[in-house]
Amino acid sequence: MNRRRVLAALAGAAVCVGVPGAAGCEREAADRAAPAQGSPARPGPPRSMVRSLPGIGPAMLARIPASARQVLTVIGGTADTNEARAMLYELDPHTGWVPLAGPWPARNGLRGWTDDHDENDLRTPIGVFPLSDAGGLLPDPGTRLPYDQDEAFTASGTGHLGEPLDGAFDYVIAIDYNRVPGSSPLDETRPLGDHKGGGVWLHVDHGGPTNACISMDKAHMLALLRVLDAARRPVVVMGPEAALRA
Template identity: 60%
Template sequence: MPAAVLALSVTVTVAGCAGTVTGGGAAADRPAAVGAHGASATAPGTAQAAPGRTSADSEASGASAPALLPGLGARTRAEIPANARQVLLVTGQGKNSSDSRVVLYRRTGAGWEPGATWPAHNALRGWTDDHHAGDLRSPIGVFSLTDAGGLLADPGTRLPYNHSGGFTIGGRGFEGEPLAGSFDYVVAINYNREPGTSPLDWTRPLGADKGGGIWLHVDHGGPTHGCVSLEEEHMKELLRTLDPDQHPVIVMGDAESLER
């Protein structure tokens, strides 16, 4: 294992990005996928569009179908719930790359309308459709976004927000960058976790071996253990935009995998 990986593991346990945190909080390590490639698409608390039909198809009912989300193949589109009106599309540069691009789309009567495009980081070793604890890859799939929290006060999100000292983190990342402030704002990605709970909740419906603690969080300037990280200003904008009434989901993976 590279020395940089060993250094980070001292302060962040191999449990997704939400590793060891101080101040009374617990690591958030768990999975509940809407439609994770390679994982059960019927995990507890999940929803899925009918097989072979896209969310746009489900809504069309005779009218012209809304434009499809770009870069997604039939299998990926079929995993997006029919009621989703907000999609955060995270496209990795490559299967083994830790660099990504993020676009937040909202569905209108005319189709999927893109918002701003943001740079992001994902896991050190890229992506996988069979995520396990400690593999240093981000899980590929479609996951609901229902819960948020952070070390700092709620910036104005509609999602349930857990303001807690449990989001404190120290140490340094894979490239020697300080991790302090990474969990100032987080959104739990519903991979191996119970929706409707704090991001700090430890429940892992698919078992501990399937990893968890996969969050959107503040970027610290380098690769993550498994999370997706955005600049602080973009995390705040995301938190203010996500609306539980719009049933937001994240679609995440490397470009080639998402095209399936």
């Protein structure tokens, strides 16, 4: 993916990491991407370096597909907390995983996290899941994921803290837990059975914990949608800190 496009997509959300301003990000990216004229290309790093991600231990790293070139980490404090931090990384063939955006505040299920999710347990599944499809009530903001705009992406009523849910599904990205990849996030097919839950999405934050989804500010959802690229096989790695460090 063209790094200038990534930086342009993220600049509006003030998410460039490690350097002051988008221009600095572009200079840093150019330095990584192109060796000095007349210099030999730098060899790729050892696999152990390439696969390193802050906060993610060897067991969870081993679950990330080798084809993945974009990773969103969502790390909670403990198994029972419903607030987390999200960070987006992209794989640079020379330097390994490069932070692109974040940390962003995020929310998860009311009762925290689980590695054995069941319908209505109000916990978010722990693990590594592809991000293959997107959609929402609003038009496609310019994502490279398949996008389904549909009036059915309507949230109504109130959340767990009595907050209104209006606008929560303006933009969503399906997390490939118990669903059929390559289908609309609205598809209710559950390969593991209905009792294992489903409809686990990234969506717009409504000011309170979710049933099982991950929610983020609307500006961050927009930035994420504009950067994620199906050709780079994006995944989310999500769970409480102790589980992800294993």
